[in-house]
Amino acid sequence: MTFKGKRSAMPQQRLRRVTSVFLVCVVMTMYNVLTMDGPYVITIRLPQLYPWANLSMCAPRMLIKQTANTTAVSDLMDIDEILPGFPKEIDDIMYNGTRLQAPPREILSVLDTIDRTWKFKPDAAEELRSALEGNLSTINMYIVTQNNTPKDTPMKLAAERHIEYKLSAVVAGRQPARSPFSYKQYKTCNIVGSSGLLRGSKCGREINSGEFIIRFNMPPIAEAYKEDIGVRTHLVTCNSLTVHEEYQDIRSMHWLRIFRNSIIRNKYGKSMIFTMPFNVRWNIRRLIWFQTAVPKARVPNRVVFNHPHHKIAAEKFWNDRGLDEKSFSSGFYMISSALSFCEKITVYGFWPFNLDRSGNPLSYHYSQTGPKDGGVNNTWHRMDREFVKLIELYKEGVIKLVTSPCIQHKNTSDVR
Numbered sequence: 001m002t003f004k005g006k007r008s009a010m011p012q013q014r015l016r017r018v019t020s021v022f023l024v025c026v027v028m029t030m031y032n033v034l035t036m037d038g039p040y041v042i043t044i045r046l047p048q049l050y051p052w053a054n055l056s057m058c059a060p061r062m063l064i065k066q067t068a069n070t071t072a073v074s075d076l077m078d079i080d081e082i083l084p085g086f087p088k089e090i091d092d093i094m095y096n097g098t099r100l101q102a103p104p105r106e107i108l109s110v111l112d113t114i115d116r117t118w119k120f121k122p123d124a125a126e127e128l129r130s131a132l133e134g135n136l137s138t139i140n141m142y143i144v145t146q147n148n149t150p151k152d153t154p155m156k157l158a159a160e161r162h163i164e165y166k167l168s169a170v171v172a173g174r175q176p177a178r179s180p181f182s183y184k185q186y187k188t189c190n191i192v193g194s195s196g197l198l199r200g201s202k203c204g205r206e207i208n209s210g211e212f213i214i215r216f217n218m219p220p221i222a223e224a225y226k227e228d229i230g231v232r233t234h235l236v237t238c239n240s241l242t243v244h245e246e247y248q249d250i251r252s253m254h255w256l257r258i259f260r261n262s263i264i265r266n267k268y269g270k271s272m273i274f275t276m277p278f279n280v281r282w283n284i285r286r287l288i289w290f291q292t293a294v295p296k297a298r299v300p301n302r303v304v305f306n307h308p309h310h311k312i313a314a315e316k317f318w319n320d321r322g323l324d325e326k327s328f329s330s331g332f333y334m335i336s337s338a339l340s341f342c343e344k345i346t347v348y349g350f351w352p353f354n355l356d357r358s359g360n361p362l363s364y365h366y367s368q369t370g371p372k373d374g375g376v377n378n379t380w381h382r383m384d385r386e387f388v389k390l391i392e393l394y395k396e397g398v399i400k401l402v403t404s405p406c407i408q409h410k411n412t413s414d415v416r
């Protein structure tokens with residue numbers, strides 16, 4: 001009321017100010033419209049993420065080829081050829097539809113034996129590496145690049161192979177020009193799963209000492225876990241469910257800021273963010289948005305896309321070697337791919353059971369107190385079968401598989 005008299009004193013100035021604010025808004029909106037795919041909307045109604053979620057009770061049967069006639073298995077396959085030297089009980093995991101909650105005694109004793117005598121065998125690693133690279137060309141094909149996928153090149157989706165997807169010119173133009181990977185690029189890679197097994201492991205120092213460190217699904221790197229999981233990261237995977245739950249409407253400033261804070265809080269540094277949009281059609285749009293939005297968060301990270309043809313070839317490669325599974329976990333797939341760009345791989349935090357090696361109960365993830373989606377019962381993957389494969393690679397000296405606390409390792413190396 002006291003301002004009543006002054007109001008007419010500066011209408012000109014106020015009009016100019018309002019106009020400039022308005023113009024800034026128009027320019028920013030134009031910017032958003034021009035740099036986004038499609039029309040810019042504040043609230044985005046996302047399509048249902050997993051329309052088949054209600055079918056999860058029968059998914060294992062759909063996804064994993066079960067041998068209906070179990071008595072016939074031993075006639076059909078020469079088990080020794082597939083897993084030479086393992087007790088029958090371990091082989092059974094590969095063919096048994098029942099999932100084990102606790103690690104069988106045989107696995108524990110095999111691990112004990114290998115732990116005691118394990119040595120990296122460069123020849124064995126090289127043999128598998130060159131077979132993998134020869135069949136899959138991981139170096140060039142692991143991720144989508146402008147080089148391997150020009151616009152309008154049809155790509156089969158990895159889990160829905162009857163569907164073809166073509167990148168638009170705009171999306172193709174956002175892919176890296178060349179593959180960031182080269183053969184045996186890194187001397188040592190530490191691949192860090194998120195199993196509850198890592199809690200209290202004191203493996204942090206060992207993990208940090210690797211040249212290239214890979215983690216899965218944007219895991220929390222909090223001070224509280226530092227001693228067990230380390231802090232460095234160079235490549236981190238992110239699946240579409242995480243984008244959906246943690247960063248929701250990633251195209252809005254609010255959620256982009258939440259994303260930026262999580263990158264900083266978890267010290268991901270310049271990590272490459274690895275995603276798999278071309279598995280099933282429901283993930284594509286969300287992850288393309290994710291790739292578009294991330295540079296706007298003013299973080300150095302970039303999102304790359306897994307090439308579905310590489311995944312299809314990798315699944316075939318391992319299927320031929322007895323991993324009878326239709327859908328890989330990103331963990332096993334990453335280890336198999338990393339063999340091409342890493343010389344020595346050490347794997348931490350991979351463990352498909354609910355009890356650790358001493359029989360103590362575990363949470364599925366190191367950062368959570370109870371089981372969430374549960375590795376053992378995971379509908380989409382047979383972690384136990386993959387784990388048997390990992391033990392096999394461990395036994396052959398191709399990878400080092402750490403499943404016990406790191407205290408002893410540290411002590412023995414310190415003593416020398």
Ligand SMILES: *[C@@H]1O[C@H](CO)[C@@H](O)[C@H](O)[C@H]1NC(C)=O
Nearest residue numbers: 048049050051052053054055
């Ligand atoms: C599952 O089905 C119930 C009713 O049968 C429905 O309310 C729910 O939205 C469905 N959930 C999903 C993810 O489709």
Ligand SMILES: *[C@@H]1O[C@H](CO)[C@@H](O)[C@H](O)[C@H]1NC(C)=O
Nearest residue numbers: 068069070071072073075076
């Ligand atoms: C399982 O395989 C055996 C031997 O091949 C055969 O005799 C038997 O009929 C099969 N059982 C079923 C249920 O298919």
Ligand SMILES: *[C@@H]1O[C@H](CO)[C@@H](O)[C@H](O)[C@H]1NC(C)=O
Nearest residue numbers: 070071092096097098099100
């Ligand atoms: C599968 O494993 C369960 C639990 O260990 C066992 O009871 C069952 O006999 C096994 N089935 C076959 C066909 O081996």
Ligand SMILES: *[C@@H]1O[C@H](CO)[C@@H](O)[C@H](O)[C@H]1NC(C)=O
Nearest residue numbers: 130131132133134135317320
């Ligand atoms: C593909 O893998 C097989 C083994 O499964 C190997 O014999 C073959 O040499 C590989 N191909 C190439 C081109 O390296």
Ligand SMILES: *[C@@H]1O[C@H](CO)[C@@H](O)[C@H](O)[C@H]1NC(C)=O
Nearest residue numbers: 101354371373374375376377
């Ligand atoms: C997995 O399923 C089994 C039996 O269906 C159940 O006893 C167990 O508690 C489940 N484990 C988890 C981690 O959900």
Ligand SMILES: *[C@@H]1O[C@H](CO)[C@@H](O)[C@H](O)[C@H]1NC(C)=O
Nearest residue numbers: 407408409410411412414415
């Ligand atoms: C390391 O080993 C020494 C003996 O060699 C032992 O006294 C010490 O307790 C061990 N430390 C840890 C942390 O295990």
